[in-house]
């Protein structure tokens with residue numbers, strides 16, 4: 341099987357599992373967005389996924405996102421201009437403030453706002469470009485030392501603290517749940533995310549407009565959907581194992 345065929349087959353499998361999980365939860369498959377996490381995979385793999393009707397992609401590093409966005413953009417302009425405008429890039433990695441400027445205007449959603457400083461730099465750079473940037477607040481739901489994100493008990497106050505930043509729009513929450521082989525073990529974290537989501541959504545701040553709950557990866561996306569995820573981020577399950585080389 342070619343790499344292209346493998347990616348198409350993997351996408352079919354993930355889509356079927358998303359539908360079943362949605363059905364079990366009494367939800368519609370169409371209400372769940374699959375983000376194909378293409379980090380460390382080449383532009384050709386993204387193009388193979390596009391050929392199989394996958395248009396939303398997630399990347400962890402600014403440089404890699406910009407390079408791939410440009411390569412895939414050129415490819416589509418040449419080969420399939422009608423699909424070029426459907427393409428959406430999500431930034432899902434840890435974001436350094438000095439990289440924000442390059443990213444503004446390139447993403448449909450930044451999933452990883454985890455400090456006031458970062459939120460305010462995104463706001464300032466968005467103001468300069470006269471755009472409003474959609475963001476998610478990253479929650480460290482397992483309260484793990486190794487992870488980025490706002491502690492769950494601080495999330496509501498954190499959302500409130502951003503209320504004067506008018507060039508960001510808080511669209512929801514994101515989490516990377518503790519990694520484990522048993523997806524059921526993450527279910528309580530997903531439930532807690534949904535509760536936080538509802539608490540913050542109920543705030544009347546002008547820049548809060550919550551409809552996105554980004555949680556669930558290759559190993560646990562079905563449990564996440566059953567607990568309310570609107571966006572799942574699947575990498576390995578679509579593109580296969582990644583070669584991190586000297587990155588971590």
Ligand SMILES: *Cc1c(COP(=O)(O)O)cnc(C)c1O
Pocket residue numbers: 377379400432433516557558559573574575576577
């Ligand atoms: C890499 C990554 C994913 C995808 O992980 P898989 O286990 O390969 O599905 C999802 N979310 C974030 C934030 C990631 O860094």
